[in-house]
Amino acid sequence: MTDHPAAGPRPHLPPAAEFLYWPPQFQAYGYRIVDRLFHSRTVPASGAGSAMPYGPELDLRYVSGGIERGIDAFMDHNVVAGLLVLKAGRIVLERYGLGLRDHDRWSTMSTVKSITAMLVGACIRDGVIEGLDDPVERYLPAIGGSGYEGVTLRHLLTMSSGLAWSEAYADPASDVNRYSRCLAEGTPDGVITLLRGLRRTCPPGTRWAYNTGDTYLLGRVLVAALGGPLADYLSQTIWKPAGMEFDAFYTLDMPGGNEIGGSRAGMALRDFGRVAQVVLDDGVIGGRRVLPEGWVDEALSPAFLFGPRDQDFGSIRSSRLKGYGYSWWIGEDGSAQAHGFAGQRIFLDRAERLAIVTLSAFPQLPHVPAPVPDRHGELRLFTDAVRDALRG
Template identity: 50%
Template sequence: MIPTSESPLALPTHHLPNAEDFLMWPPCLQSYGFRNVDKLFATRDIARGPTPRALTRGPAYEAPFVSGGKTLSIADLMNRNNVVGLIATVDDAVVLERYGLGLQPHERWSTMSTVKSLTALLVGAAIADGAIHSLDDAVTDHLPAMRGTGYEGVTVRHLLTMSSGVRWIEDYTDRDSDVNRYSRSLAAKAPGGVLQLMASLQRAHPPGSFWNYNTGDTYLLGAVICAATGQRLADYMSEKIWKPAGMEFDAFYTLESDGGQEISGSRAGMTLRDMARLALLVVNDGRVQGTPLLGAQWVDAVSARAFELAGRENTAGVEILGVSGYGLSWWLDDDGGMWALGHSGQRIYVNRRERITVVQLAVYPEPAYYSPAEPDRDVLLLDFIRTLRLCHDRVNP
């Protein structure tokens, strides 16, 4: 358009990447966009309490580790994995906290799908409150809109274990996959759009019989929690976890539309230190200073294997990081480790037996931007964690 005297003034504007392509951005846009999710999508804050709980600080951990026959430093891990945030705790004390690519301690980074595991913690609180009667509650009892759909006969347990049996394609490289249709609905801020998408899905397997990673299942899980408790998900998270755990900063859930339902399975926003506090909540069996927040034995429940994943094709995080099983929205390895895994390198590791946690926030390139020189970033992270565990064992035999 050719400007005229009646054209608006050329004022400074701020460019944001295309929200529809959220799962396909190149690394340069990822490292910017993942810290600006709240500018791209509708969101609702998870409010912190008036007094944050200070993290205990231990001696700084600086040990090198060996990966691929090479001795590497923590700085090498930061560089090779495109890490924006790395924090580790041992015996409840922070031993490492580093930031990269310009991320600041107060900035909220996209959780990606790690929030699936965190939302699952709320189910324990809702059961303890009596709002959800049991894991065998039918989804349709709480969400009548799903009656007569592929989710007829699906329970809360099936949602937590990714075994609803509905046909769902979680392919981030295919613009027409179910997960990208879901992503476009979020970008369009279409009221009821995600629920309409979920209601359109057809049954592929009997509920509970087949594991298939499905971001939509966790969307419905969040909707069930809201319906059962009569509260917005962000408010329930604030009441049950964020405030009593002493989080330092407000977090946020992405919404399906302005003022709409929270997206409980992806792209929430949290700071690195508060994600470490969530990991500490899990390592301490759902307690903060002895006070239970999640109900009795809920962390035991989420860490119990529902499906064996060993030998499956490498899809949606299977066969990475030593993962061999799936619990209630937590990935499980053979060494006592629990994992919350998110797209593009977001990782939360909890080992309750050894009382170790690690959170990595990162920018892993999408497949379209791979090069032959790409390192195996998850192997690097796993080798770092193994060395941290060995060092801890030597100090605490």
């Protein structure tokens, strides 16, 4: 007779290896517990978070597809879990949905790419990294002899490594899903092995092409340069000085391994807002500069302008994006945006001292009927309505 373990209560968790193509019933739960699905490392907060002041609450209406909606309808229609609007350092709107609470950490998805890019600037200021034209293999000899040889940190920051990469989330055979499965399995150096097998399609620095593998390597470079956990550096450089309320986390590529610089970290909604405020304040926290002088201007300027061949990727057309900076998307309206899978976004309008954070669970193919709703287009309309309401 086969022995069985004793019965007892056990959680049933979404399958980590299928993270990028979960059905909708998994998303709102799974995005709140990413640190239970993947190996992770805590980004400690100070334990005494600084209060963010509140201003008069924002109210607005907007029209999409001939239908007028308010804030509640916007959240319902677009599967929004968290919504935060900051104007001149004050919260004017803070809403929670899908069971999210103010202390819950929601998955950053790729918005963490923009945060990891901030840490590159901090490392340059601290003398940990010499400059953006350092070759990757200086820090990661294991990548030598591959298509990444000769690629620089600037190329990784601007998604211009020149390596072939498929970012098709709904395709289980795509590179991004192969990468995701490596992370779920926690195989030592599994992602490095995957990246070493990529072929070069054009010289580095000549063409933009979205590649989550590039930012994974950027995170590995920072870990190697620092000689210690990236989570600790984020805590010391930004998390504690900015008075974050809650611990955040980076996910890791294997047990006790390296922080993943380009995807699926986790943090609370108001702390997303504090990250945005650091950028709006030009990388100065409490009077102390943590990013080099001029870094924010450079990072939030387009290193590449999008051409016709780029328009069908992600939300470029719907969000009216014109280019890509240092892991920030640049809008036609001069905004800077951090975008993440399934509707995560940090929107910055530096001229207006405005930040809008949206945390969402947009249903993904193949789990949505055709035609797929243009949620990014509606988010743009909502953003325009926020600007109009605050100017009024």
